[in-house]
Each structure stands twice: as C-alpha cells, then as structure tokens.
Amino acid sequence: MTHPHVKLSIKQRFLHIFFYESIALFILTPLISSLLNESLEHMLSMTVTASLLAALWNFIYNYLFDYVERQLHKDRRKRTLLCRSVHTVLFQGTLATIIIPTIAAFLHINFLQALMLDIGFLSFFMLYTGIYNFVFDFIIFNLTKPL
Numbered sequence: 001m002t003h004p005h006v007k008l009s010i011k012q013r014f015l016h017i018f019f020y021e022s023i024a025l026f027i028l029t030p031l032i033s034s035l036l037n038e039s040l041e042h043m044l045s046m047t048v049t050a051s052l053l054a055a056l057w058n059f060i061y062n063y064l065f066d067y068v069e070r071q072l073h074k075d076r077r078k079r080t081l082l083c084r085s086v087h088t089v090l091f092q093g094t095l096a097t098i099i100i101p102t103i104a105a106f107l108h109i110n111f112l113q114a115l116m117l118d119i120g121f122l123s124f125f126m127l128y129t130g131i132y133n134f135v136f137d138f139i140i141f142n143l144t145k146p147l
Contacts, residue, residue, distance in 0.1 A: 012140055020132055021051050028124065036107065046106040050121075053098055061091050092122070 025047050033043040065087060079087070096118055104114035 016136055017055075019136070020129075021055070023132065024125070024128060025051060027128070028121075038107070042106070046103065049106070050099055050102055053102060054095060057095050057098055058091070061094060065090075 025044070029044045029047045030040060032038070032047065033040045036043070074083075096115075099121075100111060100114045100118050103109070103117055104111055107114070107117075109117075
C-alpha cells in the first residue's frame, strides 16, 4: 500500500519553527545558566540572540545554496547524499563562525572555550532535533485535524 505525500501547511511550518525554538530555549537556557553559573537573564539573552542569528543565517544560507544549485542546473528535489552532506557541513561550519564569537562575547571567554560550548550545543541539537521532529510529526499527522 502506498501513502500519499504529506505536505505541511504554512501555519504548520510556523508552528514547527516556533515550538522548536521555544522548547530549545526553555531547555537550554536554565541548563547553561546552571552549568556556567551565569544569571538566567544573561543566558536567556545569549540563547535568544544565538537562536535569532541561526534562524537568519539559515534563511540566507539556504537562499544562496539554492541559487548556486540553480546556476549549476541541479534540481533541489534530487539532491544526492553527498550534496546533502556538503550542504549540512557547510551550513554548520559557517554558522559556527557566527555563533562562536557571539558566545565568546556574551560570556567573556576565549574562542576555544566558546568552541567547546558550541560543540555541546551541536550535540544537544542533534539529539533534540530528532526527538522533536518525531514528536511533532506524530502530533501533526496523528492527533490533530488539518490546519
């Protein structure tokens, strides 16, 4: 039995992003505040800033990547595993060049310390993203009516 392709509405996509970022901030901010012995307000300021920078860079990066892909006459829907891997590594690498100095500035730490903290963030987000997307899809496609 085949299943029809399921597509998220604009409203569902907005909810996906909103809850993804909100839950991540809710989990990370007190955790980082406690681990680094920094005020909750200061950590909230840093995590919101990093979240906004990541979202903005995601938009810009994907726009540029899609533009280059079109110039090379490639079809986004037919990306290979290699292409997706390059896309991911380039995105994370370029995002790190934005986030690491931001972390260093907020926490008044050196770049190596900020890099280590960013590696911790990446580890969290790899696990969190998988769990979040599984739960979100389950709720959207099994427990709710179409939006």
